[in-house]
Amino acid sequence: MKERIVLITGGSTGLGYTAASRLKKLGYHVYITSRQAAKAAAAAKELAVSYVALDVTDEDSIEQAAETIKKQEGRIDILINNAGIPGGYGKPAEIDAAIMRNVYDTNVFGLVSVTHAFLPLLEQSELPVIVNVSSGLGSFGQVLNPDKIESKVNALAYSSSKAAVSMLTVQYAKSLPSMKINAVDPGPTKTGENFSNGMQTVEQGSDAIVKLATIDKKGPTGGFFNRDGIIPAIL
Numbered sequence: 001m002k003e004r005i006v007l008i009t010g011g012s013t014g015l016g017y018t019a020a021s022r023l024k025k026l027g028y029h030v031y032i033t034s035r036q037a038a039k040a041a042a043a044a045k046e047l048a049v050s051y052v053a054l055d056v057t058d059e060d061s062i063e064q065a066a067e068t069i070k071k072q073e074g075r076i077d078i079l080i081n082n083a084g085i086p087g088g089y090g091k092p093a094e095i096d097a098a099i100m101r102n103v104y105d106t107n108v109f110g111l112v113s114v115t116h117a118f119l120p121l122l123e124q125s126e127l128p129v130i131v132n133v134s135s136g137l138g139s140f141g142q143v144l145n146p147d148k149i150e151s152k153v154n155a156l157a158y159s160s161s162k163a164a165v166s167m168l169t170v171q172y173a174k175s176l177p178s179m180k181i182n183a184v185d186p187g188p189t190k191t192g193e194n195f196s197n198g199m200q201t202v203e204q205g206s207d208a209i210v211k212l213a214t215i216d217k218k219g220p221t222g223g224f225f226n227r228d229g230i231i232p233a234i235l
Contacts, residue, residue: 003029004027005028005075005078006028006079007052007118008030010082011032011033012033012036015133015206017047019209020032020049022210023213028078029049034051034054035057035058035061040054052068056114057105059113062117063117070120075125076125079114079122081132081165083106084106085102085106087107087158089158100156100157103157103158108161108168111132128180129212130172131183132165132182132184135158136187137153149188169222169224177221180219181221182220182221182224183223185226186200186206187208187227207227208225208226
């Protein structure tokens, strides 16, 4: 099989950065993205990977990034939809539609826009793979289980956006059987300013991302996984 080409959104910091580093060491040709070209360039230099400027909330930016990689590579093999923001962590009654829209623009609509733009390049791959970074906070089974840390968090915008990501994953997987499309929960990981509360290292948090990005033709599709395995849909 040809050298595998990976595109990671939000790859200049945190989980995306760590996943890029690990995949680079495994021999993959990695592209990272950031809405700030300078930030992407600096991170790419540190990692010795490629980069492209891409703002997941800007359709023109997404189309330009897709066109750039089309000209340079002609395809991608793995898309990791990692870009995400936490949004407001106020009480649900304090979260208005403006806060919800801001979070969904990145976490949900951004994922859809990027996926839509890069599907033609994925279709050129011998084994196209999509990994959507979701969260246990978007799982009924996790947030309703008193033994799980997710049950202690009440984040209306973020949690509901990640529930949407998980369902998008299922719907894409059902309609694109030639591709391997899965969602992952990194777990409670401290990744930087936006996600400062966490117990796991970024190395641990990236385990599921790397594992699902590197599956072969016998790998799963339409599933939801963390570093320990499958996340049950219900309690």
